[in-house]
Amino acid sequence: MRLIEVNLLFRLALNFICKKNSKVLSFTSLVSIVGISFGVAAFLVVITVLNSFQSEIKNIISSVNPNLTIYSSSGINNPNEFQKELKKLINVPLNSMSNFIYQESIMGLGRQTSAVYIRAIEGTKSSSASNLNPYMHPKNALQTLDVSSKLIDQKRNTLDEGNKPEFLPHVILGKELAESLDAKIGNIVTLMTFGSERNTLGVRYNKLYVTGIIDTGLSEIDKKQVFMNFDDGIKLFGSLNWASGIEISMKNPDQALLVSKKLNLEIPYNVISWQQLHTGLFEQIERDGTAIQLIVLIISFVAGFNIIVTLSLTVMDRAKQIALLRALGAKKSLVISTFVYSGIVLGIFGSTLGVICGLIILKIFSGIYLGDFQKFYYLEKIPVHIDFQLIIFAFFTSIFLSFIGALYPAWKASRVSPMHGLNQGN
Numbered sequence: 417m418r419l420i421e422v423n424l425l426f427r428l429a430l431n432f433i434c435k436k437n438s439k440v441l442s443f444t445s446l447v448s449i450v451g452i453s454f455g456v457a458a459f460l461v462v463i464t465v466l467n468s469f470q471s472e473i474k475n476i477i478s479s480v481n482p483n484l485t486i487y488s489s490s491g492i493n494n495p496n497e498f499q500k501e502l503k504k505l506i507n508v509p510l511n512s513m514s515n516f517i518y519q520e521s522i523m524g525l526g527r528q529t530s531a532v533y534i535r536a537i538e539g540t541k542s543s544s545a546s547n548l549n550p551y552m553h554p555k556n557a558l559q560t561l562d563v564s565s566k567l568i569d570q571k572r573n574t575l576d577e578g579n580k581p582e583f584l585p586h587v588i589l590g591k592e593l594a595e596s597l598d599a600k601i602g603n604i605v606t607l608m609t610f611g612s613e614r615n616t617l618g619v620r621y622n623k624l625y626v627t628g629i630i631d632t633g634l635s636e637i638d639k640k641q642v643f644m645n646f647d648d649g650i651k652l653f654g655s656l657n658w659a660s661g662i663e664i665s666m667k668n669p670d671q672a673l674l675v676s677k678k679l680n681l682e683i684p685y686n687v688i689s690w691q692q693l694h695t696g697l698f699e700q701i702e703r704d705g706t707a708i709q710l711i712v713l714i715i716s717f718v719a720g721f722n723i724i725v726t727l728s729l730t731v732m733d734r735a736k737q738i739a740l741l742r743a744l745g746a747k748k749s750l751v752i753s754t755f756v757y758s759g760i761v762l763g764i765f766g767s768t769l770g771v772i773c774g775l776i777i778l779k780i781f782s783g784i785y786l787g788d789f790q791k792f793y794y795l796e797k798i799p800v801h802i803d804f805q806l807i808i809f810a811f812f813t814s815i816f817l818s819f820i821g822a823l824y825p826a827w828k829a830s831r832v833s834p835m836h837g838l839n840q841g842n
Contacts, residue, residue, distance in 0.1 A: 428754045428757075429757035429760075433730065452767060456766065459770075460806065464802065464803060465800065468801045481693055482663030483665055483689065485664075485689075487660055488684075495515045513665075516660060517649030525598065536643075536653070554601075581625045588644075602625075604626070606622065609621075609652050630643065722821075723763070731829045752827065755822055774810075778802065
């Protein structure tokens with residue numbers, strides 16, 4: 417009996433959202449469905465893209481940067497001894513520690529030059545090695561940084577004509593940097609440095625052999641970053657028993673922020689966690705996201721308002737049919753249920769269409785390059801990670817809003833008198 421009642425309600429609901437004496441949806445019903453679908457599609461696209469931006473940037477930043485970085489503008493003397501002290505101070509599980517050199521410089525190939533950030537690391541023994549490997553081309557590129565060059569002498573002059581590429585210091589370039597220099601794997605680039613000792617003056621030009629390309633997708637890194645062997649970095653920019661800083665890989669990277677705050681109070685060096693990198697970028701995404709989400713929220717309310725308008729017009733247009741139902745003995749609860757079901761049916765149609773349109777738009781967006789917006793968001797393409805929980809949430813939330821929007825017209829329909837048709841002379 418229950419199933420028969422539900423079937424009757426759906427039949428009546430469909431009758432009220434279709435044209436009179438027709439199985440074709442009325443114009444107002446179509447407008448409501450389009451409004452709902454637009455709201456659902458906009459919600460899915462905006463929230464998915466915003467969440468994907470934040471997730472993608474966080475993943476890349478946490479991968480290509482150490483979980484924890486300890487550094488000083490003047491460097492750290494006896495870094496290996498200092499690592500032993502750090503292990504005593506840090507009370508959370510660690511994977512590894514390694515030294516690094518960080519230096520700004522100028523690199524050129526032919527007539528092309530670019531400002532670069534040299535990051536000299538301990539090759540595959542570096543704390544960042546496992547995270548960097550997935551972005552390397554070829555896959556074994558990081559292994560080329562395990563061996564230091566013997567051609568960098570105290571004068572650091574590697575521009576001798578007899579130097580063979582395989583004996584030169586090896587470097588891995590960011591993808592966009594390589595493209596701007598028109599450099600490929602196997603090319604020899606020139607690096608400008610200033611003295612073998614930190615207090616030595618004089619410009620030197622050093623040949624470097626490109627053995628790999630790193631493509632993180634994070635434009636800021638791919639445009640400037642150059643990786644080289646740590647010992648080569650020492651010969652070019654530092655001195656023995658010295659490093660720009662120490663990078664740390666943690667078992668649980670989420671603990672990095674708390675550890676950095678603790679260490680900043682206990683050691684005389686700067687400590688920064690991966691969460692503290694690019695904070696301005698995340699703040700901008702959050703600000704932009706809040707404004708866009710507000711617009712989407714307004715669209716959703718407009719879609720819900722469409723349901724109210726559509727069913728209210730239906731009540732006015734079908735008042736005679738409602739009066740006839742009441743005259744035949746239909747209770748007010750039946751009339752209310754019929755119009756509530758009408759709202760739910762419109763919500764189901766609109767939500768389904770909205771989800772389909774949203775997924776199509778996201779599919780299109782996933783291949784679009786950001787172009788000039790790279791300087792704001794640092795990514796090459798719009799990241800799209802489909803979240804099926806979000807789809808389910810959007811689908812059922814839209815149906816719920818349609819149900820809410822149908823309550824007033826349903827109440828209004830229940831107040832139509834059975835004598836309405838007779839009062840009009842029918």
